[in-house]
Amino acid sequence: MMKSFTITKRQEEHITILEINGELDAHTAFKLEQQFKNLIEIEAYHIIVNCSNLQYIASAGLGVFMAYIEDIRNLGGDIKLSDMTGDVYHVFDLLGFPSLYDIHKNESEALSSYKNQK
Amino acid sequence: MKDSKSHSINVSSSTQHLQEVRSFVQTYVSHCDVNKDEIAEIILAVDEAYTNIIKHAYKNEPNHTIEIELGTSSGSFWIQLSDTGHHFNADKYQPPNLLKRIKNKERGGMGVYLINKLMDSVEYSSTGKTNTILMRKRI
Numbered sequence: 001m002m003k004s005f006t007i008t009k010r011q012e013e014h015i016t017i018l019e020i021n022g023e024l025d026a027h028t029a030f031k032l033e034q035q036f037k038n039l040i041e042i043e044a045y046h047i048i049v050n051c052s053n054l055q056y057i058a059s060a061g062l063g064v065f066m067a068y069i070e071d072i073r074n075l076g077g078d079i080k081l082s083d084m085t086g087d088v089y090h091v092f093d094l095l096g097f098p099s100l101y102d103i104h105k106n107e108s109e110a111l112s113s114y115k116n117q118k
Numbered sequence: 119m120k121d122s123k124s125h126s127i128n129v130s131s132s133t134q135h136l137q138e139v140r141s142f143v144q145t146y147v148s149h150c151d152v153n154k155d156e157i158a159e160i161i162l163a164v165d166e167a168y169t170n171i172i173k174h175a176y177k178n179e180p181n182h183t184i185e186i187e188l189g190t191s192s193g194s195f196w197i198q199l200s201d202t203g204h205h206f207n208a209d210k211y212q213p214p215n216l217l218k219r220i221k222n223k224e225r226g227g228m229g230v231y232l233i234n235k236l237m238d239s240v241e242y243s244s245t246g247k248t249n250t251i252l253m254r255k256r257i
Contacts, residue, residue: 026169027133056140058165061230063225070220085160094235095228096216 004028007035015046015114017107021053024061032061036068036079049108052083057091069101077087078102082110124189131172132180133202137243139153143197146188150195152257160195160255166229167199167251169214173226175203194238194254202213205249228238 008019016039024032039047048101049065069079082104083090092098104110125146129135143164147157168184176182184244188197214227237253244250 016212024136025133025136025165026172027136058136058162059226059228060169062228066216066220067223067225070223089154090155090158091232094232100217100220110148 005031005033008030009035012111014044014113015048016044017048017050019050019053023056023060024054024064025056025072027061029060032064033067036064036072038099040068040071040075044074045072045075046113047072047077047079048085048107049079049081050087050107051081051088054085054088057088059091059095061099062095065097065101078114079103080110080113082107124187126185126187128183128185129181131176131184131203133169136168138182140165142186143188147195150190150257151164152195152255153230156257159252160197163233163253163255164197164199165234166233167197167253170206170229171199171201171203174206175201177204190257193256195257196252196254198250198252200248200250203249205244206242206251210233243248 005022005024007019010017010019018035020032022028065079072079080102083106084103092103096105102113104113127142128224129139140161143161144157147160152160164186168186171184182201182203185200186197188195190196205253211230213231219227233253238256239254241252242249
């Protein structure tokens, strides 16, 4: 059975939380890309991507984070990541993401880090 | 080099088959003496190799065939992917600089790097029109 990739969007004050669910690969990455484009359009630059239900990520998924982080930081925002499972973190780690991205244990820690920046 | 007992599938060159490819690998690798982390690494390596063939060998044209064959031999799990598209020159490959790519808003180029990190050996070869990538992981 085809597993899908879905995104649920929530708002916490000025911070947008994207819960990403399922498998993020070369076939599904466009959905996350579209979401980042939409957020830039509506000037929602403070983003947390909650990965608690992300079961799988391939480099095409990581490529979406790479393509948008610079623009969003230049606009005064960030893409913070939280709640990664061990398998998913391993892939981010292999590519050196932890030194360049703000990765948090959980969503509330990521939220606090935004609030402390204010 | 390889045991006689191997499994193979032919898959069209489209990312819509990625899930099917991962399931195929999962089915067979789960029967081998491989731990959970290694299973995840092998599946990801095959995903990256298959995606690279679609993108680079077949330039995203969906109607080509990719053969995926896998098995075990002398303490290793091996997977071979074959295509008849554009040949990949592994000698010219340079590992990506993540920071530079982010600054340049580039994506891609991470697949080969990941495959090399995930697997114990990776060999590329071309015979006639057929290109193959043979990956091995010690088990």
